[in-house]
Amino acid sequence: MNLTTRLPGLMLKNPVMPASGCFGFGKEYSQFYDLSELGAIIVKAATGEARFGNPTPRVAETSSGMLNAIGLQNPGVEKIIEEELPFLRSYDTPVIANVAGSTVEEYVKVTKALNHSKDIAALELNISCPNVKEGGVQFGTDPSLAKEVTYQVKEASDYPVYVKLSPNVSNIVEMAKEVADAGADGLSMINTLTGMQINLKQRKPIIANQTGGLSGPAIKPIAIRMIYEVRQALDIPIIGMGGIITAEDVLEFLLAGANAVAVGTANFQNPLACPEIINDLPSMLKQYGFYSVEDAIGKGHV
């Protein structure tokens, strides 16, 4: 079974990669399995300077999912380049850096800093984080801001740029078109949906930030629908994500039009989620009548 899939700047041996923010910078999960098994790795967001993030509690469990409001805590792009990314060199798998910021200038600063790293293969431009006060999701919900930041980052970057879309919009196709027009090499979708959970005993939201981003199987139908709609309108490569737990879920994303997939929340439930999915892919694809991963991409459209 041929599991390879080709995207701009990324020749992947299989379509499965851990999603940003759900895998740190790889060290912890490298204790559980050989990271070379992964199609690629998307690491935690990088901002211009170190960020402390939001107060705790930062997570809450929901039906078939979870809320998080981490607030982009990270040691800053320079430290990430010097202290975190070199660890992943010894693995035979491409690394995708996740770029975040509060202003266009910060996004560009992070992008330029990452040009100096030889340890990455592409950028994922995070314009969709719902958990920070400034920037983040604002860029992802205003089409003209999204276009502007995509254009500037694309100008500044030596690497292919995948723009990560927010599902917190009424017209996902319009957003996709804007960032595609601005030169995005690909899309990554979806980020989390803004949600809230209230503690009955304490009579207040569980998450200190009050709202958090919903992820996990609860959001999968939304991700599938959005990828399907964008694939109807555009040919642009898509890394699909949102609630993937099994190899069957991966096929559903491929059928909707994703060229590769990312697995987020499932890593928390099962640290071996990614390798187990990769292991199950060949027989599952065969069972549904496919001879390769690329064979299945977009085949769910009527």
Next chain:
Amino acid sequence: MITKQLLKINSHMQIAEDTFEVVVQSPLAKELKPGQFVHIALPNHMLRRPVSIAGVDTQAETFTIIFKIFGEGTRELSKYQAGDTLDVILPCGTYYPIDQLEIDQALIVGGGIGVPPLYYLAKTLKENGVKVTSVLGFQSKDQIFYEEKFQVLGDTYIATNDGSYGTKGFVTDIIDEINPTFDYFFSCGPTPMLKAVSHQLEGYNGYISLEERMGCGVGTCYACVVPLKQDPKQSKKICKDGPVFSANEVILS
């Protein structure tokens, strides 16, 4: 080395109101140190539940956990039976660094579900020849567990919030009353208790163990951070850098 294992439950029994003791078979048991926890997956739950190690039998290759029903997940866990399989990540987190400390006398201060890890600690200290004094707090008489087991290890004092057993009030009331002598204190329990105890015992050397809602439980997601006293802009992860911290290292909120 941290791993995920499917482990057999050897025994599962209720030991106090809403409180259960579970003995689990694992070849890794002998590597589990006092203060560390295991991260347990439950069917139909997205996130695992962190539970402390309350004891280890190296001969039988088993470890013990003690938990109280708090919400849906722990209720589910209370329905397991001997012979069932548990999906566990272990060992998680840091341990009380007792091998690196010069201790003759230790003060153990535990509250509620903070008591289980302290039993394993107290037992290990006693085996190392340390004199142990334990001060334990529970909500009420029905919730008390392991009193006799602690008594075997040294002087043991109990406080209940409602006064239904022992001293009425908090562990801090007992500490005031008995004025114990010790080189190090070790405390685990609800954050308000940890704050009160750290405040009361300021100036003494001690270690505390913290709780926070967790995502991954292994150090990747930044869900469980605690700010540092030295520089509140810096933080540590409770799941990986903790749950055990030096008493004056972190800011309790």
